[in-house]
Amino acid sequence: MKTAHENTNVNANTDTAAELHRALNKQVADWSVLYTKLHNYHWYVKGSHFFTLHVKFEELYNAAAERLDEVAERLLTIGGAPAATLREHLELTRVSEAAGGETAEQMVDALIRDFRAEAAELEHAIEIAGALGDKATEDLLIGLQSAVEKDAWMLEAYLGR
Secondary structure, eight states, rough: OOOOOHHHHHHHHHHHHHHHHHHHHHHHHHHHHHHHHHHHHHHHOOOOTTTHHHHHHHHHHHHHHHHHHHHHHHHHHOOOOOOOOOHHHHHHHHOOOOOOOOHHHHHHHHHHHHHHHHHHHHHHHHHHHHTTTTHHHHHHHHHHHHHHHHHHHHHHHTTTT
């Protein structure tokens, strides 16, 4: 028979696991919306930096697709259910869709903000995974955070910051 203390720990772990599932689903939603936003930017970028940014945005939307899939599959592995509709993604995300008509610089600036916010959200998810002792999820998220921070840094360098 479990003691009251053991039951409290089970409930705490269940709550923490649910919190991790929510954080991972937020990542699924964010990467889905970023994938679409990056396609928009890839298709509609104009100006003297077209060739450079057209290729970079394609590289980034391919990376977004991989990140989306990795997080969704990890969520399934740990017993969660990834959000799998556009409606769910738009409800869960904090990423804004492309407005249309952005200049190349505005596109890059928006992505920098998105990637910096994503890195902060990943930090929160890493802490949750760590509290559960889920090293595999923690490792996945740390790798994503590192890649996202590098993407933001490279885009900032592109803008001369």
